[in-house]
Amino acid sequence: MRDIEDILKNIESVYDSNTSFNVLKDFERVLDSLDVYVYDNWSDGELCEGPNIERHWVSCCFMWDRDSMPDPMGGKRLLDYDCKVSYEKTSIIEPRKIKSQDDFRPNTKKGKLDRKPVWVVTIQMPKRLIADIYSGYYEDVYIEPTQTPETNAEPQAADTAAAAAPEAAEAPAV
Secondary structure, eight states: OEEHHHHHHHHHHHHHOHHHHHHHHHHHHHHHHTTGGGSTTGGGOEEEEEEEEOSSEEEEEEEEETTSOOOHHHHHHHHTTTOEEEEEEEEEEEEOOOOSGGGBOTTSSSBOEEEEEEEEEEEEEEHHHHHHHHHHHHHHHSOOOSOOOOSSOOOOHHHHHHHHHHHHHTSOOO
16 A cells, blocks of 8 residues: 555655656656557556666656556566566555535544555566667667768859859849
């Protein structure tokens, strides 16, 4: 069982750390490059834990409502790339929205806590996969020119004709 406060603290720590934020963006880039978001409900997941960075692995936990489980074929697609995927039925504790006097905890001004059933999917991804996808992304975005133009080249006939054309255009019309 998870607590909404722990999830909020995790998200706050991700935003406070540039390293965690960049690793999370690279993690998401891999999921996007492997077309996991094509499968039902994968784009609706929310980060609840991670990224946990180890020597050879990066792991993240995502959660979905119990009614909208992500398609297991998306997780199966990750298995082909040496990722480890596990599914867990659990619940999350979150405060109730206050609509009436009965929604308050006794002797407090805080809402009662309710259990909400969720799916939690844990994905362990090898660091080398993240590096491979990132290097491919880097090569696609930053393409270097194949050759530089030479300035010592001899002028061609078309170049000399183009240079003479403006002089003829300036001649007065008779």
